[in-house]
Amino acid sequence: MKIGIPKALLYYKYRIMWRSFLEDLNCEVVVSPNTNKAIMDTGENYSIDESCTSAKIFMGHVSWLIGKCDYILIPRIESYANGDTVCTKFYALYDICRSTFPEAKFICYNVDYAHHQTEWKAYKQLGEALGASVFHTRRAYLNAKNELTVYEKILQSNQDDLIHSDNLKVLIVSHPYNIYDEMLGTPIIRFLKDLNVDVFFADIPDSADMCAKSKHLSRSMYWHYNKEIVGSISHYESIIDGIIFLTTFPCGPDSLTVELLLRKIKGIPMTNLVVDSNTGEAGLHTRIESFIDIIAEKKKRGDEYVG
Amino acid sequence: MKAYLGVDIGSISTKGVVVDDKAQILAHEYLWTEGNPIHAVKRVIDALQKQIDGKDIQVKAVGTTGSARKLIGVVLGAQTVKNEITAHAIGTMSRVPDVRTIFEIGGQDSKIIILEDGIVTDYAMNTLCAAGTGSFLMSQAKRLGLAIEELGEMALKSQNPTRIAARCTVFAESDLVHKAQIGHKKEDIVAGICNAVVSNYLNNVGKGKRIAAPIVFQGGVSKNVGVVRAFEQVTGSDVYVDEFGHLMGALGVAVLAKQSGKEQNFDFNIQHVEFITKGTECKKCANNCEIIHVYRGEDVLDSWGNRCERGVSA
Numbered sequence: 001m002k003i004g005i006p007k008a009l010l011y012y013k014y015r016i017m018w019r020s021f022l023e024d025l026n027c028e029v030v031v032s033p034n035t036n037k038a039i040m041d042t043g044e045n046y047s048i049d050e051s052c053t054s055a056k057i058f059m060g061h062v063s064w065l066i067g068k069c070d071y072i073l074i075p076r077i078e079s080y081a082n083g084d085t086v087c088t089k090f091y092a093l094y095d096i097c098r099s100t101f102p103e104a105k106f107i108c109y110n111v112d113y114a115h116h117q118t119e120w121k122a123y124k125q126l127g128e129a130l131g132a133s134v135f136h137t138r139r140a141y142l143n144a145k146n147e148l149t150v151y152e153k154i155l156q157s158n159q160d161d162l163i164h165s166d167n168l169k170v171l172i173v174s175h176p177y178n179i180y181d182e183m184l185g186t187p188i189i190r191f192l193k194d195l196n197v198d199v200f201f202a203d204i205p206d207s208a209d210m211c212a213k214s215k216h217l218s219r220s221m222y223w224h225y226n227k228e229i230v231g232s233i234s235h236y237e238s239i240i241d242g243i244i245f246l247t248t249f250p251c252g253p254d255s256l257t258v259e260l261l262l263r264k265i266k267g268i269p270m271t272n273l274v275v276d277s278n279t280g281e282a283g284l285h286t287r288i289e290s291f292i293d294i295i296a297e298k299k300k301r302g303d304e305y306v307g
Numbered sequence: 308m309k310a311y312l313g314v315d316i317g318s319i320s321t322k323g324v325v326v327d328d329k330a331q332i333l334a335h336e337y338l339w340t341e342g343n344p345i346h347a348v349k350r351v352i353d354a355l356q357k358q359i360d361g362k363d364i365q366v367k368a369v370g371t372t373g374s375a376r377k378l379i380g381v382v383l384g385a386q387t388v389k390n391e392i393t394a395h396a397i398g399t400m401s402r403v404p405d406v407r408t409i410f411e412i413g414g415q416d417s418k419i420i421i422l423e424d425g426i427v428t429d430y431a432m433n434t435l436c437a438a439g440t441g442s443f444l445m446s447q448a449k450r451l452g453l454a455i456e457e458l459g460e461m462a463l464k465s466q467n468p469t470r471i472a473a474r475c476t477v478f479a480e481s482d483l484v485h486k487a488q489i490g491h492k493k494e495d496i497v498a499g500i501c502n503a504v505v506s507n508y509l510n511n512v513g514k515g516k517r518i519a520a521p522i523v524f525q526g527g528v529s530k531n532v533g534v535v536r537a538f539e540q541v542t543g544s545d546v547y548v549d550e551f552g553h554l555m556g557a558l559g560v561a562v563l564a565k566q567s568g569k570e571q572n573f574d575f576n577i578q579h580v581e582f583i584t585k586g587t588e589c590k591k592c593a594n595n596c597e598i599i600h601v602y603r604g605e606d607v608l609d610s611w612g613n614r615c616e617r618g619v620s621a
Contacts, residue, residue: 285390
């Protein structure tokens with residue numbers, strides 16, 4: 001059986017786990033290509049106006065997969081713990097896609113810890129739907145989970161290696177689906193690297209640790225995916241020279257979170273880049289370049305004081 | 308004498324200065340871009356050459372800034388290509404060394420730059436909306452049957468400025484029509500517009516920024532004394548408007564070109580060389596990047612706009 005995975009949103013978080021689990025259960029995995037102009041345009045056509053650019057891009061990827069696989073995997077995720085939640089998009093997407101693309105077939109799993117629907121229960125149902133025994137599913141789930149953990153540890157240690165470099169260090173605070181998207185974050189990251197800046201990614205440090213650390217900045221934030229990335233600010237505070245918030249227009253949770261952080265954080269230069277499908281590169285480059293000028297000058301001054 | 312050339316190519320106007328090694332202005336020019344940056348720069352170069360003609364001046368380095376900085380940087384063979392925020396800050400500091408806040412309101416954009424101990428610590432630009440910029444003043448002047456140059460003086464006459472909703476240009480406009488219809492005096496309305504520009508600017512671009520004196524106000528709107536007075540009233544401190552305020556970007560990038568330490572004699576005859584740009588759409592993948600090639604005669608000087616290597620040879 002061929003399972004399609006849209007290269008958007010949660011793909012960037014769970015791709016290792018999904019591929020491992022599905023292939024273990026004898027499925028073939030088809031992933032849509034990097035986001036390009038055509039995927040973006042299609043996504044926009046299949047979305048309502050108010051949808052954020054990241055979710056619009058997701059729709060474009062789903063559309064690309066139709067006809068190229070038997071089922072498209074879209075999880076329905078509601079919470080990872082009591083008292084936390086995620087953006088409604090993540091529990092609506094499966095249903096949105098079913099009604100937007102009636103010709104396609106989808107498979108789903110539900111995660112909602114607040115209502116005792118754990119990740120294992122979710123994967124058990126997924127395995128059942130794919131015709132695997134519970135025993136086989138359990139083994140595949142544990143292997144997949146383990147592979148993801150190993151992969152995350154490698155990314156963490158790669159990022160930690162950068163801590164001692166002499167270059168300017170900028171922390172990108174954004175969701176992985178924005179940071180690594182070919183049309184959203186990638187051009188920005190590439191531009192920063194061309195300016196000789198070491199880029200730290202908020203999504204890389206350990207998730208549970210980051211959720212705990214997010215409490216330093218806000219005790220009442222309840223969006224799980226925002227807690228994960230906000231924690232990285234306290235985590236890297238002492239080594240970074242600046243923070244770039246990267247958000248897609250019009251993301252609800254991010255617009256509130258970033259506004260809160262801009263007011264609360266003191267002493268670290270910050271800037272907020274809001275991107276959508278119409279963002280021109282020229283304006284972005286001007287903003288990034290002048291931001292890097294600011295932190296470079298600040299660092300130079302700081303070094304002079306110390307030296 | 309060694310000199311340095313700075314060119315600031317905005318969407319509306321193109322500015323050029325030649326400075327000596329103490330950042331004193333030897334020649335300057337300001338003219339409309341008219342949608343053709345290359346031609347505008349040639350005219351600027353021509354005017355600057357005439358101003359320094361016969362003097363013992365050799366331009367040793369060139370800097371470009373403004374939205375066409377990359378294109379013109381290639382055309383002029385610039386040593387320094389810098390964003391306009393840094394350029395404006397450097398230029399202003401060469402005139403007012405202890406400046407802490409720079410307000411800038413241009414034809415369609417506005418920005419604020421905050422400095423501390425001679426370095427930029429924060430900045431903001433207007434993003435989505437041109438409310439409260441020069442084009443808003445222009446259209447309101449027209450509506451009231453006034454020339455844009457008259458607005459400032461007229462606003463100063465007002466004893467009792469009309470309150471005009473400043474949040475959004477569209478609402479400000481309908482509010483203004485309403486106030487005129489119920490009998491507010493013209494000078495009060497004009498003063499109200501100036502106040503609206505200021506509160507709009509401070510609420511949007513200046514939101515959350517700590518505004519400290521000395522304050523320098525630049526951009527086309529700084530020529531409007533009514534707006535200057537409104538800024539002084541709101542901030543409670545003097546607002547300094549430089550006679551060369553419109554040249555700060557060009558001045559700053561000339562200083563940066565000098566600081567780059569790279570020197571090469573600049574040839575003013577470049578104004579007679581033919582430069583052509585060609586836009587092509589790369590067909591090699593679904594992104595359809597629009598790639599710009601800059602030609603000097605038959606030779607390609609530079610190309611950009613491609614998102615990946617495949618576009619390089621397109």
